Amino acid sequence: MPYQYDIDSSQKIYLDNSDSLTLITLASGGPGQQQQAVTQLPTGPWTEPPQVARVGGGVWVRCVTAQGTLVWQIQHGQISTADAAAWPTDQAVPMPTAQSAAPAMAPMAPMAPMQPMQPMQPMQMGDMQMSANPMTMRMGNMTLGMGHTEASGPTSGPASSTASDSKKFCTQCGAAVGPSDRYCGSCGHQLQ
Numbered sequence: 001m002p003y004q005y006d007i008d009s010s011q012k013i014y015l016d017n018s019d020s021l022t023l024i025t026l027a028s029g030g031p032g033q034q035q036q037a038v039t040q041l042p043t044g045p046w047t048e049p050p051q052v053a054r055v056g057g058g059v060w061v062r063c064v065t066a067q068g069t070l071v072w073q074i075q076h077g078q079i080s081t082a083d084a085a086a087w088p089t090d091q092a093v094p095m096p097t098a099q100s101a102a103p104a105m106a107p108m109a110p111m112a113p114m115q116p117m118q119p120m121q122p123m124q125m126g127d128m129q130m131s132a133n134p135m136t137m138r139m140g141n142m143t144l145g146m147g148h149t150e151a152s153g154p155t156s157g158p159a160s161s162t163a164s165d166s167k168k169f170c171t172q173c174g175a176a177v178g179p180s181d182r183y184c185g186s187c188g189h190q191l192q
């Protein structure tokens, strides 16, 4: 997590610890004419949050790591190491966390444009299968569909055509006869 301390309106200190490195950035100047001094040290991870103290006309920063205590003095736009034994404990305050990353750090990559939605691919889960266009879902031998009906089972044509095709009536007496009957079962009339 980066830390930030504003020395004044035109000078800021950024402090960050990434794994084994401590990165100190001193940014000065306004927008467009900003200058940065960066110090990077292989300190190892911090064991305490960093502290900051104002000493005279400068600012001191302290990091505590497993390898020892490190103190830097920032004065006149320069970062220099200072004697850890001279750390002004009674003037030190915790260094505030930064609202944004130090400007010396790698800028955020521009957001990649959204990829258009890919058409839905058939999806198979166990005995369930889903596919789009037409939207169908199969589970075992059951099929649910939308927008498209698969023909299965009895024909779904008009009932009247089914009746006229499969049923006949005697032209003599009007009794129902079978489609393959040659004689009326009621009156014996020859049908064909």
Ligand SMILES: [Zn+2]
Binding pocket: 170, 171, 172, 173, 174, 175, 184, 185, 186, 187, 188, 189
């Ligand atoms: Zn008949």
